[in-house]
Amino acid sequence: MKAFSVLDGLVAPLDRANVDTDAIIPKQFLKSIKRTGFGPNLFDEWRYRDHGEPGEDCSVRPVNPDFVLNQPRYQGARILLTRDNFGCGSSREHAPWALEDFGFQVLIGTSFADIFFSNCFKNGLLPIVLPAAEVDKLFDDCAANEGYCLVVDLGAQTVTRPDGRSLKFEIDAFRKECLLNGWDDIGLTLRHADAIREFESKRRSEHPYYYA
Amino acid sequence: MKAQTLYEKLWTSHLVRQEADGTALIYIDRHLVHEVTSPQAFEGLKLAGRKPWRVGSIVATADHNTPTEHWDQGITDPVSRQQVETLDANIRESGALAYFPFKDERQGIVHVIGPEIGAILPGMTVVCGDSHTSTHGAFACLAHGIGTSEVEHVLATQCLLQKRSRTLLIRVEGELQHGVSAKDVVLAIIGVIGTAGGTGYAIEFGGSAIRALSMEGRMTVCNMAIEAGARAGLIAVDETTIDYLKDKPFAPVGALWDQAVDYWRTLHSDDGASFDKEVVLDAATIAPQVTWGTSPEMVAPVGGRVPDPARETDPVKREGITRALKYMGLAPNTLISDIPVDQVFIGSCTNSRIEDLREAAAVAKGRRKAASVKRVLVVPGSGLVKRQAEAEGLDQIFRAAGFEWREPGCSMCLAMNADRLEPGDHCASTSNRNFEGRQGAGGRTHLVSPAMAAAAAVTGRFGDWRELA
Numbered sequence: 001m002k003a004f005s006v007l008d009g010l011v012a013p014l015d016r017a018n019v020d021t022d023a024i025i026p027k028q029f030l031k032s033i034k035r036t037g038f039g040p041n042l043f044d045e046w047r048y049r050d051h052g053e054p055g056e057d058c059s060v061r062p063v064n065p066d067f068v069l070n071q072p073r074y075q076g077a078r079i080l081l082t083r084d085n086f087g088c089g090s091s092r093e094h095a096p097w098a099l100e101d102f103g104f105q106v107l108i109g110t111s112f113a114d115i116f117f118s119n120c121f122k123n124g125l126l127p128i129v130l131p132a133a134e135v136d137k138l139f140d141d142c143a144a145n146e147g148y149c150l151v152v153d154l155g156a157q158t159v160t161r162p163d164g165r166s167l168k169f170e171i172d173a174f175r176k177e178c179l180l181n182g183w184d185d186i187g188l189t190l191r192h193a194d195a196i197r198e199f200e201s202k203r204r205s206e207h208p209y210y211y212a
Numbered sequence: 213m214k215a216q217t218l219y220e221k222l223w224t225s226h227l228v229r230q231e232a233d234g235t236a237l238i239y240i241d242r243h244l245v246h247e248v249t250s251p252q253a254f255e256g257l258k259l260a261g262r263k264p265w266r267v268g269s270i271v272a273t274a275d276h277n278t279p280t281e282h283w284d285q286g287i288t289d290p291v292s293r294q295q296v297e298t299l300d301a302n303i304r305e306s307g308a309l310a311y312f313p314f315k316d317e318r319q320g321i322v323h324v325i326g327p328e329i330g331a332i333l334p335g336m337t338v339v340c341g342d343s344h345t346s347t348h349g350a351f352a353c354l355a356h357g358i359g360t361s362e363v364e365h366v367l368a369t370q371c372l373l374q375k376r377s378r379t380l381l382i383r384v385e386g387e388l389q390h391g392v393s394a395k396d397v398v399l400a401i402i403g404v405i406g407t408a409g410g411t412g413y414a415i416e417f418g419g420s421a422i423r424a425l426s427m428e429g430r431m432t433v434c435n436m437a438i439e440a441g442a443r444a445g446l447i448a449v450d451e452t453t454i455d456y457l458k459d460k461p462f463a464p465v466g467a468l469w470d471q472a473v474d475y476w477r478t479l480h481s482d483d484g485a486s487f488d489k490e491v492v493l494d495a496a497t498i499a500p501q502v503t504w505g506t507s508p509e510m511v512a513p514v515g516g517r518v519p520d521p522a523r524e525t526d527p528v529k530r531e532g533i534t535r536a537l538k539y540m541g542l543a544p545n546t547l548i549s550d551i552p553v554d555q556v557f558i559g560s561c562t563n564s565r566i567e568d569l570r571e572a573a574a575v576a577k578g579r580r581k582a583a584s585v586k587r588v589l590v591v592p593g594s595g596l597v598k599r600q601a602e603a604e605g606l607d608q609i610f611r612a613a614g615f616e617w618r619e620p621g622c623s624m625c626l627a628m629n630a631d632r633l634e635p636g637d638h639c640a641s642t643s644n645r646n647f648e649g650r651q652g653a654g655g656r657t658h659l660v661s662p663a664m665a666a667a668a669a670v671t672g673r674f675g676d677w678r679e680l681a
C-alpha cells in the first residue's frame with residue numbers, strides 16, 4: 001500500500017449527502033478484473049452527458065460542464081469535500097480505486113459509510129471526519145476562494161486552513177501507523193499466524209460442526 | 213457473569229487478538245465468494261506468493277453478471293464472461309467447500325444459496341465481498357460485507373481486521389397488520405432511523421413482530437441492515453432458526469447436530485444486556501411501504517404522498533429531496549398511488565426466496581399484467597428456489613399473468629447483465645437499492661414488497677395490494 005504523511009492539496013466540493021458507491025463508480029465498470037484504470041469513470045453518470053461503457057475513450061465523450069469536477073477551477077484537486085454518509089451502498093472497492101486513480105488522496109466529510117471507510121485505508125486514501133459546522137465553513141470558504149487549498153498532516157492529525165487555523169481530527173492508532181508506513185495488512189496479520197492457528201485448532205475441537 | 217448482547221457473544225468467541233487501540237483480528241468461519249469482488253483478491257494473493265488459508269471455508273457462485281435467459285447461448289457479453297471465467301479458474305485452482313458455477317442447478321445469488329444449503333450456521337462469522345452479507349445475521353451470525361482487499365486478507369489469513377461496533381437494538385413489538393411483510397418492516401425502520409442511522413453499529417432486531425417472522429422474512433430484514441448504514445444485522449436463534457436448518461445438506465447431523473443445537477440455543481442477548489442505543493417500533497402502525505426517492509430512507513406508506521421540499525427546514529435535506537424528486541420525475545405532494553409503473557422486478561437477495569415468490573404469485577393468480585406495464589420480470593434467487601416454485605406451479609401463474617419467468621441471478625437488482633430499465637422508467641422493485649441509475653441509467657426505482665410489486669404489475673399503480681384481495 002502507498003504511504004501517506006502530508007498533503008498540501010487543492011479542494012473540490014461535492015455538496016450532497018448520501019453519495020453512494022453506484023454514483024462513485026457505476027456497475028458496468030465493475031466488470032474489470034483489474035485494480036486500476038477507474039479514474040476516467042469516477043462519477044460517470046454525473047460527469048458525462050452520455051452513457052459510459054467500459055473500455056471507451058472518455059476524452060472524446062461529452063462532459064457535463066455543471067458537474068463540479070469538470071469546472072476548470074477544480075482541475076488537479078487532491079482533496080474532496082463531502083457531506084454525510086459518503087460511500088454508502090455496496091462494498092465495491094472500485095469506489096476508492098476510482099477516487100484514488102482520479103487523483104484524490106483525502107476525503108473530508110461529516111460521516112462515511114462503514115465498509116467504504118475501511119476500504120479507503122487499504123488504498124492509501126485518507127477519509128477525515130470533521131464536525132458539521134467545520135465542514136459547512138470549509139464549503140463556504142472553498143466556494144468563495146478560487147484555488148482553495150488545505151494542508152493535511154496525518155502525523156499531527158490536523159487539517160490546516162489557508163489562514164493558519166488547524167482543525168484536529170481523530171483516527172485509529174493502528175490505521176494511522178499502517179497508512180503512515182504504507183504497511184500491507186496481510187503481512188502484518190501473518191506475523192500472528194501462530195495465534196491464528198492456535199485459535200483455529202481450539203475452535204475446531206470445541207465446535208467441530210463448523211468444520212464438517 | 214455479566215449479561216451479554218448477542219453481538220458481544222459472537223465478537224468474543226471469534227477474537228484472535230486485539231491491538232491497543234481496539235483493532236481486532238476476528239476469525240472467519242465462512243467466506244462467500246462471487247465473481248465481481250474476488251478476481252483482484254485472488255490475483256493479489258498469487259502475486260504475493262500466498263495460498264488461501266482454509267479453502268473449506270469458501271462457498272462460491274457466479275451471480276452478478278450471469279444472464280437470466282438464453283442460458284444455452286452462454287454469457288454473450290465478453291467482459292462479463294471473462295469475469296465469470298476468472299472465478300471458475302480461481303476456484304478450480306484454489307478449491308472450495310462448494311462451488312456453483314454458471315448453469316449449475318444450484319447456482320444463484322450468493323446470499324440465497326448460502327443459507328438454503330445449510331452452509332450458514334448460527335454462531336459463525338460470515339464475510340463476502342458484498343455489502344448484503346448482513347443477510348446472514350438472520351441466523352445469529354456475525355456477517356460482514358467486505359471490500360476486495362479484505363477478501364484477499366481473509367483468503368490469506370482466515371481473519372478480518374475489525375473494530376468492535378456499537379450495539380443498536382431495534383425492537384418491533386406487537387402484531388403486524390394483515391398483509392404487511394418483512395420488507396415493509398425494514399423499509400419502515402429505515403424511514404425512522406435513516407440510511408446513516410446504523411453507521412458504526414451492529415443492529416440486533418428483536419421484539420415479538422421480528423420473532424414471528426419466518427427465516428425468509430428475517431433474512432429480508434437483515435439484508436437491508438446495510439441500507440440503514442449498519443455493516444451487520446442480527447437476530448437471535450430460536451426454534452424457527454433450528455427448524456429451518458434441520459436436514460439442510462451442509463448442516464451437521466446426528467451427535468454433531470445435537471451438540472451444535474445446544475450451543476446455538478445460547479445465541480441470544482441475555483436478559484438485562486445493555487445496548488448503546490435502542491429504538492422501538494409499534495408493529496401495528498406499519499403499513500405497506502413504497503420508496504419515492506433515490507435513497508431507501510425516502511419512503512412513505514402506501515396511501516401517503518411524496519414530500520414537499522419547501523416544508524423541509526434542514527437545507528442539506530431539502531436539497532436532497534429536491535434533487536431526488538427531479539431525478540424521479542415527481543412533483544411535490546404527488547400521491548404514491550399516482551406514480552406510474554412502467555416495469556416490475558421481483559427478485560434480488562432481499563426478496564427472491566420461495567416465500568417471496570409465493571406472496572407475489574398469490575396476488576398474480578388469475579390476474580393479468582396491466583396494459584400500461586411494459587415488462588414484469590420474476591427472477592428466482594437460486595436454481596433450488598426456481599425448481600421449488602415450478603413444483604408448486606408458481607411459474608405457471610406468473611406466465612399466465614404475462615410475467616416473464618427467468619433463470620436465477622442478481623439480474624435487474626443492479627443491472628450488470630442485460631436486464632435493465634430504460635431511462636425514465638418507473639420500476640416497482642423488490643430489491644434493496646433505489647440509487648440513481650442502480651437498475652439502469654436514468655431508471656427510477658421504487659422499493660416495495662413482493663405482494664406490492666405483483667399488485668403494481670396487475671394494476672399499473674402503487675396501490676395497497678390488500679385492496680385487491
Ligand code: SF4
Nearest residue numbers: 344560561622625626
Ligand atoms: S441481488 Fe442485488 S443486492 Fe443482492 S447480491 Fe445481487 S446485486 Fe447485490
